[in-house]
Amino acid sequence: MLQQLANGVFSGSIYALFAIGFTLVFGILRHLNLAHAAIFTTGAFLGIEIATRTGIPFWALLPVVAGIGAVAGVVLERIAFRPLAGRDDEHFAGLISSVAFGGVLIALIQARYGTEPKSFPYEYFPNRLFEVAGLRVTLTQLVTLGLALALMLGLAWLVSATPLGRAMRAVAENPTAARVVGVNVDRVTAGTYALSSGLGTVAGALLALNIGQTDRGLGASIELIGFAVIILGGLGSLWGAMAAGIVLGLAEALTIHYFDSTWKGLVPFALLFAVLILRPRGLFGHIKVREV
Amino acid sequence: MRLKTSSGVAAVIAAAALLATAACVSEEPASSSSDSALSGTGTGADCTIDETVKLGAVFSLTEAAAFAGGYQQEGLKMAIDELNAAGGIKYELILEDDKTSVDDSVAAFEKLIERDKVSAIVGPTLSGMAFTTYTDAQYAGVPALGVSTTAEGIPEIGDYIFRASLPEEVALAASIPAAKETLGLEKVAVLYDSADEFTASAFNTISDVLKEQDIEIVVEESFETADTEFSAQLTKVADADVDAVILSALPGATVPLVKQARDQGITAPIVGGNAFNSPVLVGLLEGASEGLIVGGAWSAAAETTGNAEFIANYNELYGRAPDQFAAQAYTAGYLLDQAVRADCDANREAIKDNLGQILEYDSILGPISIDEGGEVTQEPFVQIIRDGEFTIL
Numbered sequence: 055m056l057q058q059l060a061n062g063v064f065s066g067s068i069y070a071l072f073a074i075g076f077t078l079v080f081g082i083l084r085h086l087n088l089a090h091a092a093i094f095t096t097g098a099f100l101g102i103e104i105a106t107r108t109g110i111p112f113w114a115l116l117p118v119v120a121g122i123g124a125v126a127g128v129v130l131e132r133i134a135f136r137p138l139a140g141r142d143d144e145h146f147a148g149l150i151s152s153v154a155f156g157g158v159l160i161a162l163i164q165a166r167y168g169t170e171p172k173s174f175p176y177e178y179f180p181n182r183l184f185e186v187a188g189l190r191v192t193l194t195q196l197v198t199l200g201l202a203l204a205l206m207l208g209l210a211w212l213v214s215a216t217p218l219g220r221a222m223r224a225v226a227e228n229p230t231a232a233r234v235v236g237v238n239v240d241r242v243t244a245g246t247y248a249l250s251s252g253l254g255t256v257a258g259a260l261l262a263l264n265i266g267q268t269d270r271g272l273g274a275s276i277e278l279i280g281f282a283v284i285i286l287g288g289l290g291s292l293w294g295a296m297a298a299g300i301v302l303g304l305a306e307a308l309t310i311h312y313f314d315s316t317w318k319g320l321v322p323f324a325l326l327f328a329v330l331i332l333r334p335r336g337l338f339g340h341i342k343v344r345e346v
Numbered sequence: 347m348r349l350k351t352s353s354g355v356a357a358v359i360a361a362a363a364l365l366a367t368a369a370c371v372s373e374e375p376a377s378s379s380s381d382s383a384l385s386g387t388g389t390g391a392d393c394t395i396d397e398t399v400k401l402g403a404v405f406s407l408t409e410a411a412a413f414a415g416g417y418q419q420e421g422l423k424m425a426i427d428e429l430n431a432a433g434g435i436k437y438e439l440i441l442e443d444d445k446t447s448v449d450d451s452v453a454a455f456e457k458l459i460e461r462d463k464v465s466a467i468v469g470p471t472l473s474g475m476a477f478t479t480y481t482d483a484q485y486a487g488v489p490a491l492g493v494s495t496t497a498e499g500i501p502e503i504g505d506y507i508f509r510a511s512l513p514e515e516v517a518l519a520a521s522i523p524a525a526k527e528t529l530g531l532e533k534v535a536v537l538y539d540s541a542d543e544f545t546a547s548a549f550n551t552i553s554d555v556l557k558e559q560d561i562e563i564v565v566e567e568s569f570e571t572a573d574t575e576f577s578a579q580l581t582k583v584a585d586a587d588v589d590a591v592i593l594s595a596l597p598g599a600t601v602p603l604v605k606q607a608r609d610q611g612i613t614a615p616i617v618g619g620n621a622f623n624s625p626v627l628v629g630l631l632e633g634a635s636e637g638l639i640v641g642g643a644w645s646a647a648a649e650t651t652g653n654a655e656f657i658a659n660y661n662e663l664y665g666r667a668p669d670q671f672a673a674q675a676y677t678a679g680y681l682l683d684q685a686v687r688a689d690c691d692a693n694r695e696a697i698k699d700n701l702g703q704i705l706e707y708d709s710i711l712g713p714i715s716i717d718e719g720g721e722v723t724q725e726p727f728v729q730i731i732r733d734g735e736f737t738i739l
Contacts, residue, residue, distance in 0.1 A: 057585075061577040068575075169412035171601060176632030183611045190584060192609045195577075265574040266605030267630055269598065271410070275572050310578035315568045316540055 057189055058311040059304065064195045066303020067202035068264065071257035072276055073283040073295040074206060075250040081290030082226040082246050086149050089130055090254050091273030091280070092156035097123055097255025098262035098272050099163055102172045112179050112263075116201075119259050120252040127251025128244050130155055136243070160270055173267035198260050205253060206296050213292065218245060282326045287338050294338030301325075301337075380693040384465065386435070393690035398436045401426070401682060402458030404469035404479070405675075409446035413597050413626070414494055414671045415471045420664050421672030422468055422493075425679025435686060444470055451475040452482065459486045465692045466491065466685075466701075468678045473497035473544060480507045489698040491682060493674040496620070497544050501720030506694075508701050508720040510678050510711075512643035514544050515551035517619045517726045518594065521641030522555045524728040524739050525617045528639075531590050533562045535583040535614075537576075537603065538594040540568035545594040548619060552592055564588055569603075571596060576603050580610050590639075593618045601630045608634045615639055624669040628734055638731045639739065644673035644711050645727035647736050653710040677709045681716070 076090045101119050104110065110118070134151040138144050182193040213219040221242045224232040233239050261276065262268040283302055287294025302322045309321040329337065386395030403422055405415035419441060426439045440462050444451035451470045458464045459482070466489040470476055476495040483490040484504030492500060492509035501507055525531060536552055539545040549568075556563055565586045567579040580603075583591060591614050595603060600621045607616065615637050621627070623642030628635045646657060646667065656676060660668040668676075684707055685700035686692045702718040714724045729736045 057581045058578055061581060065575050065577065164408075169408065169416065170626055171413075171598065171630060173601065173605075173630045176634070181609050183609065185611075190581075190610055194609065261574075265602040266609075266634075267601045271572065271598075272574070275574055307578040310567075311582075315570075315579055319570070 062304035062307030066300035070299025089156035097258030098268035101259030123255025288336030421675035517641035535565035
């Protein structure tokens with residue numbers, strides 16, 4: 055039982071990490087970036103390729119992957135969202151163009167890596183197993199959880215206490231007013247995408263390390279639960295995404311423990327609907343207030 | 347106004363769709379009469395047919411099942427090239443990608459049957475597609491030979507439907523007793539993919555075989571095809587302290603499952619079916635593959651007729667080691683050739699009659715037979731992975 059709770063927290067931290075990148079863009083820019091799952095998959099493949107080719111240690115790998123992810127985020131914003139800015143259908147058109155961008159990324163992944171799954175070199179990351187009070191925890195799980203928490207706290211700090219964060223909050227509140235008071239909205243927008251995609255690629259590489267391999271469907275496999283996390287937590291809420299990620303991870307693990315794994319898909323989504331009926335704005339969402 | 351425009355567009359699209367359907371309907375049905383140019387002189391090895399014999403193949407070369415389709419394509423091409431080099435009959439292979447989609451596989455079969463007028467079709471990769479396409483092939487009177495379509499009920503679709511693909515059930519049913527003998531199994535955990543019809547039906551066979559062998563199932567857990575994270579299920583396995591883990595999964599889930607099991611400290615041997623039988627899997631698992639027990643239709647370690655040459659030539663041609671999918675598709679090429687040469691006739695009807703008569707043909711899969719009902723009979727190979735190599739158990 056305790057072990058299953060730990061399992062739930064570990065997988066929940068990955069869901070949360072996927073979801074915060076997504077919800078960041080929504081919270082600040084009101085963009086639904088459906089290319090996020092493809093960015094996530096790209097992170098997994100990049101991590102594996104760089105680790106295999108250069109053998110650089112894990113702690114150095116993640117910043118590299120995040121850096122490439124950030125560049126991809128800027129490109130994504132530049133070609134899939136910025137040309138649509140100011141149009142009546144900006145949000146809907148952006149949704150479609152981000153799907154297209156994601157499709158292009160997945161096609162490029164297939165062209166470069168083929169259709170077979172890829173995995174990190176054997177023993178690239180020490181597979182140490184700890185047993186504490188009957189609890190079995192791998193080093194990968196601990197590192198993932200620690201990194202996820204650190205990245206989330208770092209992001210929360212960045213948004214609340216730095217000049218960039220202030221500018222982001224200003225844009226979230228009212229882009230026009232932000233521009234009037236001298237905020238470089240284009241730069242903040244690009245920065246938000248860079249941050250979101252950097253987090254997305256790191257999350258992808260971490261998941262690939264955790265499950266042992268990646269294929270082109272990695273992002274798609276987590277996308278649906280990621281959306282559930284975002285809605286459950288309240289669209290645009292960072293803290294909500296973190297909490298909801300863990301809640302859904304726990305719900306899945308406990309479903310398997312008490313019922314059967316065939317119910318795994320049902321219980322978390324039933325939970326989602328229950329929350330939506332009882333609290334339509336999600337666990338941490340506010341009505342008509344944009345939050346990041 | 348806007349509404350009017352969009353309904354106008356909708357009307358145009360609907361009209362275009364209707365026209366397209368009408369065009370399909372008015373297409374002439376395939377002639378089922380035999381073509382005398384496709385029957386030659388002599389029999390067996392001496393058979394000579396002047397006209398080029400067209401063979402179709404439908405594999406999943408992209409999307410979900412591409413892990414198998416790529417190997418199948420390579421294996422079959424290699425067989426056709428060898429057969430063409432041997433002379434007497436010139437084969438032309440027309441290859442279609444069904445993109446792991448039922449719609450595309452139906453379209454591919456239609457094209458091969460109606461437009462290319464092939465003598466026989468090899469494929470498709472997945473049973474899910476075979477159930478639809480084989481009904482079409484049966485209706486059109488075109489022999490179809492499956493090389494990885496292992497689901498129950500496929501040969502029963504009709505007398506034009508055959509398969510040279512060992513069912514997952516047979517593979518697992520052979521590996522469990524072999525594992526029991528070597529490892530002395532008493533209690534096991536069973537993990538299976540409940541969302542996939544073959545692995546789910548294999549689970550029933552596993553339960554029956556375990557019961558027959560007096561082995562107790564202490565943990566029984568399922569997961570779904572797209573799952574990647576199995577810690578909740580594996581926790582139950584780890585708590586139970588079993589002698590072995592029996593796994594019925596598709597290749598996509600196999601690698602993460604085995605890796606995560608080893609990461610969680612589960613050291614019990616893992617017994618699996620066809621999905622384990624791939625050098626790619628061993629490559630991906632690296633050290634974690636050690637001690638896996640694999641039942642399958644083919645083994646790189648088997649001393650069957652032509653197997654060593656097949657592996658060497660395949661490596662040379664494609665720069666990678668073949669897997670079971672490649673071996674089965676390669677064998678299919680030779681089985682079709684046998685069927686054509688039996689009466690030196692490459693007409694659909696003759697191929698159908700002779701494919702169902704193949705008895706103990708000496709292939710790289712070992713002696714293989716196909717009965718009139720279209721079902722394959724062959725001995726499965728049970729292997730264990732030691733030092734990264736498949737070894738016969």
